[in-house]
Amino acid sequence: MDFLFFCNFVPGMTLFLTGSPTRYGQESFTEENGFLRRVREALSEVTGGRPPRVLLVSAAPDDSAFTASVLEGMSLCIHRSGIETESITMLERSNATSAAELVAAADWVVLCGGHVPTQNRFIHEISLKRLLQGFQGVVMGCSAGSMNCAGKVYSHPELPGEAVDPVYGRWLDGLGLTDINLIPHYYQVRGMVIDGRRLFEDVVFPDSWNHRFYTFPDGGYVMVRDGRSTLFGEAWEISGGAMRKVSEENQTYSFMNLVFISPHFPQTYWQFCAGARRNGVNVLAIADTDYWNLSPELRDSISDYYKVNNLDDYEEVYRSVAWYAHKWGRIDWIESNNEYWLEQDARLRTDFNVTSGLQNDQIASVKNKSEMKKYYALGGIPTARQIKGSEGPEAVKAFAAKTGYPVIAKPDNGVGAVGTTKISSDEDLSAWFESHPDNFGLFVIEEFITGLLVSYDAIFNSKMEPIFENNSIFPTPVMDIVHYNLDACYWTNKVVPSKLAEIGRRTVKAFGIKSRFVHLEFFQLDRDREGLGKKGDYVGLEVNMRPPGGYTPDMMNFAHSTDVFQIWADMVAFDERRKGDGEQFYCAYAARRDWRQYAHSHEEIIARYGNALCMSARVPDALADDLGNHAYIVRLHDEADIEPFFRFVTE
Secondary structure (H helix, E strand, O other): OOOOOOOOOOOOOEEEEEOOOOOOOOOOOOOHHHHHHHHHHHHHHHHOOOOOEEEEEOOOOOOHHHHHHHHHHHHHHHHHOOOOOOEEEEEOHHHHHHHHHHHHHOOEEEEOOOOHHHHHHHHHHOOHHHHOOOOOOEEEEEOHHHHOOEOEEEOOOOOOOOOOOOOOOOEEEOOOOEOOEEEOOHHHHOOOEEOOEEHHHHHHHHHHHHOEEEEOOEOEEEEEEOOEEEEEOOEEEEEOOEEEEEEOOOOEEEEEEEEEEOOOOOHHHHHHHHHHHHOOEEEEEEEOOOHHHOOHHHHOOOOEEEEOOOOOOHHHHHHHHHHHHHHHOOOOEEEOOOHHHHHHHHHHHHHOOOOOOOOHHHHHHHHEHHHHHHHHHHOOOOEOOEEEHHHOHHHHHHHHHHHOOOEEEEEOEOOOOOOOEEEOOHHHHHHHHHHOOOOHHHEEEEEOOOEEEEEEEEEEOOOOOEEEEEEEEEOOOHHHHHHHOOOOEEEEOOOOOHHHHHHHHHHHHHHOOOOEEEEEEEEEEOOOEOOOEOOOOEEEEEEEOOOOOOOHHHHHHHHHOOOHHHHHHHHHHHOOOOOOOOOOOEEEEEEEOOOOOOOOOHHHHHHHHOOOEEEEEEOOHHHHHHHOOEEEEEEEOOHHHHHHHHHHHHO
């Protein structure tokens, strides 16, 4: 089992972990993998553009000749890199009593290379861990300095006698700025032999059974910023007695722990896990089925698996997350991307202090339709008038007299069209109250708005900026499909209308939502309505803080020639989009019911739409009420071809 140690990384600090900031033979910081650029940017943010004050921390504080040579060499290297400095000071034995003042005055602290245990003793003597608390500048480790940045430092043997010394301590307390253990200088140390023992095969590999190490060549590096760690360049992970390559040159690897709840449902959600894993995220799955019942694709996309007996049992799920925190360290994300688990996700995030998502105190605003109204109002977004069922029959009847019938009764906290009823008269309203004697207070009643149901689907980063946007059109409301057992037909647009994009972005801002996939529903008015808008305007219906259901994410991929699962994973790991778009299409969905007879056979559909057909699949039973039993998805160049496709499949 991995040790559990906590990183006390300081917000506002930028940390660079290197073996050497230069490539072999270079006399200045490498520009490869963006290293020099990122160092300059980090320093500029700290100093506002003035030359930084640099403090070097010696790894051999009592060796004045070695320390002097390191000071001279690092000073030349910094200046040859084009970085002007106000001062460069070496912290060593002669000025150790002034450590507090020197750290407080510094903009940039560089932990120099050398012998790990020797430097480790010195940083404890000067209480450097305490002195760096609250430090808002740049910290850079070089070799031993990078290793000593860890909370629990792995100090592998490097001098003669250390590999066979029974009292040599391979685990030391470090600065706690990261939980990453490095083996620097990959190409120089890969074949090293110490005391007749191969460093990797005979020392590091056996030590990795309960731990995880990372190794990369000089010029590669890890940057830690705002608590997130990213490795740049060619690198390997060593764990469980084996080594695997995790990143190539000019690639990145993200050190994050993502707990993904119920990744096996819907069945396409394994692709969220796969995208995150490709980005170097540790995907820690929790579900209520045996591991071997998971699809092979999902098993290949997760780093670890914890089976619970019941996902609805919060205490059991809590224990599984706690186990992951114990085994893998700090949890960065907890997500299911599933409406059903939104409240549990928020509770887990709150309890484990995971700030990259909705918290307990936010969940009512995105789950309860009555609470949504307040935030719509904050954004100036028109919505249908509403009253709570708890107001009672007479108050609701008076409300209906004002808005006119029909009205819609729907669960205040509900998913999809389940429990939704259209009420067309006072008699229907009385009958509805009579049929809900004990739970009418859990419903809201809204005025009925006619128009086209549309969605604004988007992925937003932590700055509440959309990095992907989509629009889907639902000519038949889901409520009618469910209630009347109709065939499901809808399509995804080539582009998002500008007015819809504007109101969608405004809605997200009003709700204060960031770092999420969202599915927002709007009515596009089919006529002018007083208090709501003109024909063609959009009226807020519901916010859903998760991807659209069913196969709509796949339809987005087909329509935009992209991968929304990977775009979401890029947002998680990098807070940006790295997957582009290709050719744009209309993507249409039509589904059939098993019990209904149709004019055209399955084979005829395949023959007619073979070149355009993207998917023909059985719909899971849990989704069949909304989406039919068998789905056909095509992508089309012309909007005029959508209706003939619907007719051919469903007539």
